[in-house]
Amino acid sequence: MIFQEYALIERLTVMENALSGRLGYVGFWRSWFRRFPTTDVAEAFTLLIRVGLSDMANKRADALSGGQRQRVGIVRALMQRPELLLVDEPTASLDPKTSRQIMRLILELCTERGLAAIINIHDVALARQFAQRIVGLRAGVIVFDGPPNSLDAAALTAIYGDEDWTATLGHGGKVAEDEHRSAVPEVERLAGLA
């Protein structure tokens, strides 16, 4: 699970946050004294290097920038060795460039590990750029299900309601360059409708 607004333990270090992904596999006292198995620690280091945070391991999470924090969130989620990644608004408070970097990183990691990810996102441009399949929900009902390039103004109106969608879709029909083999479905849904 990757959270909106990161949900990191702000006062703990990046390494502790990464290792917290193993809580379900470690007993209470081991986790209390931070005596995680060396394989877990090694895996955490590998992942931190992979996302480019190797020199941040001992920094407190609240000392990091938004993009760095979400990278820690990604590492924590991967530390659970998941079979399916649930991603909730991963870019909600990130700038456009960082948003794209984070989305690309999630996609790359999913490809490397043969992981599927379900991403809940409201940024249509990002969804079209990175997802392989987009599912649009309105009031809990699927109103769109298809590849990113078939998401047109009519589909967006079906999902969100009437609005001028020309600017949202106006990237000259540029479609996501998906070289990835992993299934990355995209779930669009209206805010407030879980």
Place this chain on the structure above:
Amino acid sequence: MEINWTRAAEGWQRGGRFLAAFVPPDFTSKWDDIAEGLLESVTMTVVSTVLGLALSVPVAVGAARNLAPRPVYLLCRAVLVVSRTFQEVLIAILFVAMFGFGPLAGTLTLAFATIGFVGKLLAEDIEATDPAQLEAMRATGGSFLQGLAWGILPQVKPRLLGLSLYRVDINFRESAVLGIVGAGGIGATLNTSLDRYEFDTAAAILLLIILIVMVCEYVSGVIRRAAL
């Protein structure tokens, strides 16, 4: 109310003589009693704070609306209310009647009062924590206790530390009062010296209490800076 102005005027003189009897403070002639009383007070402070904290943390968790189910919440809130309703001296009188004169009654009194104080303020801090951090820890498969240790504790740690250090301070000062009702500590020594009109010894005790409180203040500042 009738005010007798002559008596009021004489009172000033008497008060002056009373205060004059405090100087110079006499540390030496009853030093063994003073040292024993101080040591007893410090012991009472340490034991009661540790015991009180150990009990107040679970009570605080139970009294936090966001963590505890309703029946546990109500029970723990009731414990906190009872603990804070009665002034330390009243509880001490009860405990002295139950356990006899001496520092045991005083220590239990202070531990009980610590539960009410730390428990209430810590519970409020727990209720103000960011729920996403606890949710994330539970989502990684952590148990309830791991959720507390990882999702809650880091968020309330500064407050818990601050409250604990402040409580050490309070418990020491209270231990000086509890002696008056027979619950041990430096208060007992102080009370005895006042009863015997040994005001110079009482002055020495008061100065030492002030000194120890100041040392507490300094040490708590050092610990706070080191930890945060």
